[in-house]
Amino acid sequence: MSALVDAQRAAARELLDPAALAYYESGAGSEITRREARAAWSHYRLRPRVLTDVADVDLSLELFGARLRTPLLVAPTAFHRLAHAEGELATARGATASGSLMVVSTRSSTPLEVVAEACGGPWWFQVYATRDPAVHRALALRARDAGATALVLTGDTPYVGRKPRSDGPGVPGIEQMIAVNTAQHLAPGAAADAVDQTPAVTVAMIDELATLTGLPVLVKGVLRGDEAARCVAAGAAGVVVSTHGGRQLDRVVPSAYALPDVVAAVGERVPVLVDGGICSGLDALTALALGARAVLLGRPVLWALAAGGADGVRELLDTLGDDLEHVMALAGAPRLADLTPDLVTAGGGATAWGHGASDPGH
Template sequence: MSAEPPVSLRELRARAEEVVTPEAWEYLETGAGAEVSLGEAESAWQRWRFRPYVLRDVAQISTSCRLLGHDLATPVLVAPTAYHEPYHPTAELGTAEGVRDAGSLLCLSTRSSRTVERVAEYAGPWWLQVYVMTDRDITEAMVDRAVAAGASALVLTGDTPYVSRRARGTALPLQDEVALVNVQQHLAGRTWSSLEQDPRVTYADIEWLASRSGLPVLVKGVLRADEARACVAAGAAGVVVSNHGARQLDRVVPTALALPEVARAVADQVPVLVDGGIRSGHDVATALALGADAVLVGRPTMHALATGGAPGVTAMLRALTAQLAEAMGLLGISSLGGFDRSLVEDVTHARG
């Protein structure tokens, strides 16, 4: 286990708010509608309670995992978040470097403020998150560039056919040369509507992206068992249980409650990942016990980048991993393979 003292993500968030512009902070922190789902994202993990094993040898604890061909030091990955430049001058380059140094994996947003080629220079293992745009030639060009730059998987966002209005949302103050850095070269003769998300995306697009790229395709935004099975049947190499940070559809189920049924449906076939409201090693441990192979963190990554650049991102990921390792020891398991459903119980249905 690491001797590095755990860092409170609550404190990290407070420090980030002090250094980020009000406009950038509001863009990052707001949710959809009345922000019901945003308010539930973190608390939903806390309805689960642990039932630890005892008298187990936990002298040596490993948080390492293997995921779609990558050997990682931690199951805590970085979720795709748009436009890092307003949060730190190094933008996605700092994020990529910090993730790499923590032995983790970066899922890079299509809407990044640095090109995929530049980010790849700083990254360890990385995936590209994909929005299918109304002009699919642009999507294909983005995918081709990501493959050439070394992306090892694509993550198809399936939960955003339209962009929702947010309760307090404002547009980020970005110049076009930053906001469009990944697509500008493909815009000649095209209108802005070419960049809108295509509401016609279907299961068939999983195979389209896989054939185009030759890469595994995961589907992000899955909250139902039947949808998870349908994605796998259509060729998905994994699913990400996600509600888009509660930024699109309000009153959507928290990921902490959707994860168990999705994992039961497909975890024996493909990796299951989850994001949304994960703020401690206990949350990570809960997700793994409920059937996730790995978790992703989005807003905490931005807080870490804003306050510490690449070293801040590394420190945040290492802190969550250290907290996870401590929880594992107290749960009586020494590797990620020791997690199982019996380790957690829904407190709202606890036995007397």
């Protein structure tokens, strides 16, 4: 783990309200998936190239028409105002300053149009299928009109996973934060759960959102190659390999082990992204070499936000970017395109899921 990630997490633990900290850190069930996420990346081993010119290492890439300076992106996470007074605005400014891209959550605690202004560059919007479809349709259209260049449909949340560590008394203010972006779309007298995720969602929603907004739709929460192929066949423009931070179904395969299967299934047809336990340049290099086009950071961004606001987020992304540049040079891969599967081999337990213990904060 990056020393900076460790330091920012320690600072966040001192600064955050205990209920907010439990909300951010908790995982579903016995939290096995959450604990395994980080260690899974370290079970792979690298096969570096030698005598390769790495005097100039370039992290830049293009995703859905956006030119980015880094493949380290900000994953959608909820309620940033629990971490910092400026909430998503600070996160957006930090991401933009580093040349990254923020995926703004449906559960943003700041109006999405205001976050869009703070981004000052490309951004995506994360969508849940809500029980009242008018809510998610209105949010998707608002995101498009505010400048979002892609939608990320979360596919692993028909119900919210049970998290014993944080399923007690709720965090004060969360209901008001949910209402920031959703309340205006509720019909008079609508049930309180109209903004909750619906268990009736199917792959048909991919085309629904794409047709409604004209934006590319990625599906997040994919852990199987056959499911990735099914999403692509239904119109997905990309998939995100993710365990939802270990917050949904416990004991699922870590993202690090699911990634190769998903990449093999969709080939070059669409970009594959990944999140889950990525806390260093070596983690990111491993993910990119296994076929991910970019990686997303969830909890580390929240720790950075709590510890230092926009500057903390920028420092996190810049530091991990510098770390990625360094290890790419050592691996003999000066461009992202040079990060190919032959650089990575299973080893140190990579085929033994669950062996080893990760830092429980990631």
